[in-house]
């Protein structure tokens with residue numbers, strides 16, 4: 495902490511106490527910025543009794559130090575029908591934006607979305623902007639923030655399902671955007687805590703919004719984004735490649751109009767969406783060119799991410815507790831490069847990559863062990879586990895509830 499900052503804040507707190515006898519309410523996130531902190535990670539307790547964001551600082555040796563828990567002022571939830579980890583059956587339940595200096599999180603149990611600003615001097619300090627807003631559907635599970643950091647879209651996976659987008663107002667919070675509430679028209683399982691869809695994401699050009707939809711087989715639903723930010727009235731359906739069937743996650747392939755998905759049936763899918771155009775009628779199917787990638791030993795591969803440093807994609811399997819690294823050639827041919835087993839039975843879920851102090855680390859939430867596994871992405875094909883950090887103790891000291899089966903989400907923020 496810089497002494498000048500410390501000094502100014504001591505003075506202002508003393509001034510406040512002198513002027514008003516009311517006790518100072520110390521936010522659980524702490525009051526003073528620690529400018530030595532380079533990066534932060536965030537995950538959700540997703541508890542039905544009250545959702546909290548657990549905040550950690552990240553160090554250049556891979557160390558994760560849990561610092562605080564911050565209420566979203568909403569409720570978490572768990573899908574009906576199973577009691578195990580992966581409660582929202584989603585990727586992207588918590589998302590950050592480096593450009594917007596924002597963090598957004600879903601409250602599936604309240605059908606709301608919470609927005610926070612991230613302090614760019616100390617990213618472990620987050621403060622809520624405005625009230626949580628209605629997702630205008632049921633059981634929101636996933637969020638996407640555009641590259642400009644001025645729009646947030648949510649995916650509702652319950653009986654009232656589909657997407658909806660908000661503009662970011664730095665003082666009011668999330669403001670609903672006209673003509674973005676779009677239904678998937680899915681008849682979901684008996685809900686409202688159903689799983690009708692898993693992940694929402696923008697393509698790399700940010701001119702399409704895409705959701706992975708549950709079905710037999712599942713498919714991609716793609717909306718065009720108009721100049722004013724509104725969505726095309728109808729979505730285009732792209733069916734999975736031969737061999738695939740359960741597209742779960744979406745990660746944009748940089749510089750292309752292609753996406754990769756973790757696929758719960760085979761391992762992974764590669765979707766070339768070049769030439770997939772806006773649907774002019776409901777339920778229009780575009781061919782799309784896609785290919786499935788068989789991942790050896792795969793059980794339920796659900797999450798995916800991309801590393802700038804290695805240029806490769808990483809897929810996380812909750813059942814096998816394994817991370818698989820995949821290379822995509824220029825022509826989008828996928829090759830499995832290496833596999834990294836994590837602790838068996840730890841239920842590895844959401845994942846985020848951050849460059850901290852010249853190293854690039856992958857942070858994977860292991861639901862069953864309430865911990866975050868850290869892999870150092872040293873080189874292509876050479877990811878190395880450098881630690882596993884349990885967030886149980888910070889939950890206890892913060893006085894909040896954490897259940898292994900309810901935790902979800904993983905996002906990171908690195909100081910500019």
Ligand SMILES: *[C@@H]1O[C@H](CO)[C@@H](O)[C@H](O)[C@H]1NC(C)=O
Nearest residue numbers: 661669670671672673722723
């Ligand atoms: C949204 O639609 C309403 C009603 O048509 C209109 O008054 C308002 O200006 C629109 N908002 C934006 C941001 O375009």
Ligand SMILES: *[C@@H]1O[C@H](CO)[C@@H](O)[C@H](O)[C@H]1NC(C)=O
Nearest residue numbers: 726727728773774775776777
């Ligand atoms: C959307 O689909 C409906 C139903 O097929 C159709 O009537 C409508 O014209 C479509 N809208 C656009 C803009 O393509």
Ligand SMILES: *[C@@H]1O[C@H](CO)[C@@H](O)[C@H](O)[C@H]1NC(C)=O
Nearest residue numbers: 678679680681775776777778
């Ligand atoms: C589109 O598909 C949904 C779900 O299968 C169905 O409910 C709806 O009627 C279909 N719409 C049209 C215009 O075919």
Ligand SMILES: *[C@@H]1O[C@H](CO)[C@@H](O)[C@H](O)[C@H]1NC(C)=O
Nearest residue numbers: 805821822823824831874875
């Ligand atoms: C991955 O693919 C890229 C693009 O084709 C290629 O340049 C690179 O050498 C590949 N890396 C590995 C580790 O296979």
Ligand SMILES: *[C@@H]1O[C@H](CO)[C@@H](O)[C@H](O)[C@H]1NC(C)=O
Nearest residue numbers: 822823824825826827828829
């Ligand atoms: C795509 O690239 C891979 C690796 O560079 C190569 O083996 C393969 O033949 C190429 N396929 C096509 C269709 O060009």
Ligand SMILES: *[C@@H]1O[C@H](CO)[C@@H](O)[C@H](O)[C@H]1NC(C)=O
Nearest residue numbers: 578579812813839840841862
């Ligand atoms: C999580 O832990 C429970 C209890 O030990 C176990 O039954 C279950 O298989 C684990 N789940 C996963 C996905 O590993």
Ligand SMILES: *[C@@H]1O[C@H](CO)[C@@H](O)[C@H](O)[C@H]1NC(C)=O
Nearest residue numbers: 592801802847848849854908
């Ligand atoms: C990867 O590069 C993109 C584009 O420069 C950047 O937006 C993103 O933050 C980088 N990701 C990481 C983990 O550094």
Ligand SMILES: *[C@@H]1O[C@H](CO)[C@@H](O)[C@H](O)[C@H]1NC(C)=O
Nearest residue numbers: 871872873874875876877878
């Ligand atoms: C991985 O990186 C470590 C540290 O740089 C090195 O010692 C090891 O030989 C590398 N392993 C492979 C398979 O490249």
